[in-house]
Amino acid sequence: MCSTFTLAANPPGIGVIGRGKIFCQKSVTTSKQKISFMFTGKSTEGILQKQTDAHVLEILEKQYSPANNISRGLDHDLCRRNKPQIDAVFLEEAYERCRQICADNAKTYYLGTLLLTKERQKAIWAIYAWCKRTDELVDGPNSFCTSSADLDRWEERLQHIFDGSPWDMLDAALTDTVFNFRLHIKPFRDMIKGMRMDTSKCRYENFEELYLYCYYAGGTVGLMSVPIMGISVKSSASALSIYKSALYLGVGNQLTNILRDVGEDASRGRVYLPQDELAEFGLSDADIFSRKVSDKWREFIKQQIIRARYFYKLAENGASQLEKASQWPTWSVLTMYQKILDAIEENDYDNLTKRAYVGKIQKLSMLPQAYSKAHSTSMV
Numbered sequence: 001m002c003s004t005f006t007l008a009a010n011p012p013g014i015g016v017i018g019r020g021k022i023f024c025q026k027s028v029t030t031s032k033q034k035i036s037f038m039f040t041g042k043s044t045e046g047i048l049q050k051q052t053d054a055h056v057l058e059i060l061e062k063q064y065s066p067a068n069n070i071s072r073g074l075d076h077d078l079c080r081r082n083k084p085q086i087d088a089v090f091l092e093e094a095y096e097r098c099r100q101i102c103a104d105n106a107k108t109y110y111l112g113t114l115l116l117t118k119e120r121q122k123a124i125w126a127i128y129a130w131c132k133r134t135d136e137l138v139d140g141p142n143s144f145c146t147s148s149a150d151l152d153r154w155e156e157r158l159q160h161i162f163d164g165s166p167w168d169m170l171d172a173a174l175t176d177t178v179f180n181f182r183l184h185i186k187p188f189r190d191m192i193k194g195m196r197m198d199t200s201k202c203r204y205e206n207f208e209e210l211y212l213y214c215y216y217a218g219g220t221v222g223l224m225s226v227p228i229m230g231i232s233v234k235s236s237a238s239a240l241s242i243y244k245s246a247l248y249l250g251v252g253n254q255l256t257n258i259l260r261d262v263g264e265d266a267s268r269g270r271v272y273l274p275q276d277e278l279a280e281f282g283l284s285d286a287d288i289f290s291r292k293v294s295d296k297w298r299e300f301i302k303q304q305i306i307r308a309r310y311f312y313k314l315a316e317n318g319a320s321q322l323e324k325a326s327q328w329p330t331w332s333v334l335t336m337y338q339k340i341l342d343a344i345e346e347n348d349y350d351n352l353t354k355r356a357y358v359g360k361i362q363k364l365s366m367l368p369q370a371y372s373k374a375h376s377t378s379m380v
């Protein structure tokens with residue numbers, strides 16, 4: 001996408017930035033502010049439109065079809081009708097193990113889940129545990145021996161979860177969640193696609209390619225989460241726009257993690273940054289591997305951070321359309337993840353030799369701010 005972004009403070013039209021290059025400036029309007037982008041390549045908006053709607057519409061067709069008599073919320077009787085019988089004590093233990101996996105591996109996300117209602121918490125933990133296990137197949141200690149056939153088997157297992165015949169305890173928790181909240185299999189399948197992509201690809205030519213990866217690895221989690229969070233009956237926004245916001249939250253999280261982990265990924269020979277954008281800033285893989293934090297690098301990362309923040313802005317639009325009890329947790333996650341971007345700035349854009357860190361106290365101190373955001377933007 002070869003993009004350089006600026007916030008709307010800059011005049012619209014044609015922009016000139018530091019390196020003397022002229023960019024055609026385009027702008028998008030989020031609910032709160034107008035954000036202007038400068039491009040030499042494909043527009044981010046164009047990429048989002050092309051790639052996002054199809055993913056979401058496929059889910060909505062099933063999740064909200066008139067045949068299912070579901071409009072905005074979930075019909076819980078219908079959800080439970082075909083639910084397999086799983087022993088309650090066994091399930092309790094299964095969810096507890098999912099909670100532990102989430103608490104041990106996703107510290108920020110876990111804090112957000114603690115603000116959810118009990119039923120929602122359990123569901124989000126079950127989804128997280130499955131996502132983590134999926135990720136471990138390609139990124140875990142034994143990932144060197146994961147073959148494409150292993151991913152095929154994992155996908156078969158996923159089908160069993162959705163058919164109501166889980167293979168193990170953690171799968172049983174997800175089966176329970178799938179039937180309680182009538183989840184769609186597509187984002188789960190897409191996450192496996194992303195893992196396949198990760199095993200065969202370690203460079204991204206442009207933002208369009210990177211966005212697809214971010215959708216698979218993070219946007220899918222947003223789509224899995226909407227039925228759990230619930231859409232407010234008072235919302236007049238389209239389900240499409242709300243699902244898209246959730247997807248963008250996942251993509252924002254993924255872009256943030258990429259920016260935080262550039263140095264760490266480089267030591268595994270991986271570069272999750274658009275090659276054409278690096279070139280546009282006079283940078284290449286060699287600059288990453290030599291870990292030299294130059295002014296060019298700082299400018300480059302600055303623009304990448306603006307784009308990641310843009311995704312959080314898009315997510316905010318949907319956060320206020322969720323069921324009231326889910327708004328504070330969602331705003332908390334939104335606010336805490338953005339702090340990681342602030343921490344990269346505080347490290348003077350050195351994400352090659354340093355890992356941006358946000359401490360627990362700092363995260364907890366964000367919660368009142370998230371609470372007031374949830375209340376001031378809520379339509380209920």
Ligand SMILES: CC(C)=CCC/C(C)=C/CC/C(C)=C/CC/C(C)=C/COP(=O)(O)OP(=O)(O)O
Pocket residue numbers: 105106107108109110131218221222223225226229242243245246249250253257315316318319322330333
């Ligand atoms: C905005 C709307 C409409 C809905 C929100 C629906 C939700 C809650 C979506 C969640 C999307 C999301 C943030 C996905 C990423 C979840 C995830 C796997 C986080 C783990 O991140 P790590 O970096 O591994 O761990 P930390 O949590 O410690 O950062």
